[in-house]
Amino acid sequence: MAERARRALTVTGVVVVVAGIAVVWVTSTSSSPGYRTATAGPASVTATLDTTGTIQAVDQATMSFPVSGQVASVGVAAGQQVTTGQTLAQLDTTALSSQLASAQSTLATAQARLAADQSGQGTAASTGRVTPALYRTAGTSGSGGSGDLKTAQDAVIAAQQQVDKDLAAVSAALTAQQKACQPVVNPDPKQPPSQDTVDSCTAAIQQTQDAQQTTSTDEQKLADAENALSAMLAKAASTPQSTSPNTQAAPSQAPKSGTGSRSSTGSSAQGSSPGTKTSTPASAQQLAADQAAIDAANAQVAVAQQNLAAATLVSPIDGTVGQVGLTAGQASSGGRIVVLGHGAVQVSTAVGDSQAGQVKPGQRVLVTPDGSGTPITGSVTAIGLLASTTSSGAPSYPVTISLPPGTELHQG
Numbered sequence: 384m385a386e387r388a389r390r391a392l393t394v395t396g397v398v399v400v401v402a403g404i405a406v407v408w409v410t411s412t413s414s415s416p417g418y419r420t421a422t423a424g425p426a427s428v429t430a431t432l433d434t435t436g437t438i439q440a441v442d443q444a445t446m447s448f449p450v451s452g453q454v455a456s457v458g459v460a461a462g463q464q465v466t467t468g469q470t471l472a473q474l475d476t477t478a479l480s481s482q483l484a485s486a487q488s489t490l491a492t493a494q495a496r497l498a499a500d501q502s503g504q505g506t507a508a509s510t511g512r513v514t515p516a517l518y519r520t521a522g523t524s525g526s527g528g529s530g531d532l533k534t535a536q537d538a539v540i541a542a543q544q545q546v547d548k549d550l551a552a553v554s555a556a557l558t559a560q561q562k563a564c565q566p567v568v569n570p571d572p573k574q575p576p577s578q579d580t581v582d583s584c585t586a587a588i589q590q591t592q593d594a595q596q597t598t599s600t601d602e603q604k605l606a607d608a609e610n611a612l613s614a615m616l617a618k619a620a621s622t623p624q625s626t627s628p629n630t631q632a633a634p635s636q637a638p639k640s641g642t643g644s645r646s647s648t649g650s651s652a653q654g655s656s657p658g659t660k661t662s663t664p665a666s667a668q669q670l671a672a673d674q675a676a677i678d679a680a681n682a683q684v685a686v687a688q689q690n691l692a693a694a695t696l697v698s699p700i701d702g703t704v705g706q707v708g709l710t711a712g713q714a715s716s717g718g719r720i721v722v723l724g725h726g727a728v729q730v731s732t733a734v735g736d737s738q739a740g741q742v743k744p745g746q747r748v749l750v751t752p753d754g755s756g757t758p759i760t761g762s763v764t765a766i767g768l769l770a771s772t773t774s775s776g777a778p779s780y781p782v783t784i785s786l787p788p789g790t791e792l793h794q795g
Contacts, residue, residue: 566584705723
């Protein structure tokens with residue numbers, strides 16, 4: 384509007400000057416009318432800015448394999464129509480399937496170890512190394528029962544599971560904090576962080592601290608559960624075994640020596656059943672370690688399953704394949720497939736800093752595709768606020784131009 388105003392004033396000035404000359408000329412020559420008048424006013428002036436850009440679909444998807452491997456097959460070609468969920472390419476899954484099987488085997492081993500350590504305490508009680516009083520039913524006399532020991536074991540296992548979840552949450556919170564605070568910790572000298580960015584960083588730090596506090600609290604609960612189970616086992620081991628109808632050993636398990644003492648070591652355990660073990664039962668800390676190993680193995684299984692699922696590349700949208708950068712038999716690194724949606728198209732271009740002030744959202748734009756002499760009318764929809772540097776070192780600002788729906792153009 385300022386430019387239009389200056390031009391209007393210039394036109395008015397010219398008219399005034401020309402009129403003055405006409406009056407002098409008429410006065411000096413003849414008294415008969417020989418001049419005419421006109422009204423000066425503002426007029427629209429069209430300024431043209433020529434630039435080049437790239438045509439692209441508004442709705443498009445670029446897919447690549449998130450895991451490395453050898454491409455087994457590519458099921459599409461450029462220009463082919465695809466639908467949502469359609470398979471585009473497939474990796475060789477031999478190695479990925481092996482990794483999943485290995486992770487599942489590790490998980491099974493860890494689960495078996497925990498089960499063995501839990502039952503080992505029961506075995507210790509039946510052989511006299513832990514008093515059977517712990518395994519009496521709730522209605523019998525004594526300080527505890529099988530339910531007491533099982534409850535204590537479950538408390539340790541549950542507490543360890545919670546701690547493992549907490550540690551995973553802390554790890555995720557730290558990752559989110561690093562991402563949110565990166566612009567604050569290492570700011571761009573040309574673009575200081577906004578207040579929203581600082582607030583996001585502060586919130587991420589608070590979330591990390593909350594997660595760490597929760598972990599600390601649950602670790603204390605785990606320690607308490609371990610101490611309770613350890614105290615129960617220690618008390619059971621120090622309590623003399625009593626002889627009663629409920630606890631009397633079977634004749635086949637009685638010592639042959641006639642001394643009445645239990646055999647607790649290797650060769651002297653002739654009266655023990657063949658499957659009896661004489662090793663020290665697992666501690667409360669060992670049960671927690673077993674559960675931690677299970678949680679870690681479960682995480683590895685989940686990762687292996689995700690990697691195996693990611694070996695199949697599918698289209699997230701309906702559209703046309705615009706680019707295929709994968710080849711069967713080659714490594715998947717760096718390869719991608721681009722699918723262009725069936726919706727509207729737009730033009731991405733850039734203007735220099737001296738021209739950016741002349742471009743406004745809503746302005747009409749004529750787009751002439753390569754190889755066509757017929758321009759298409761579009762409009763400016765967005766102007767980037769952050770400048771980028773061109774190869775010549777001059778700053779430029781991105782401009783997005785929308786084209787009418789239904790416009791059929793090749794991308795590029």
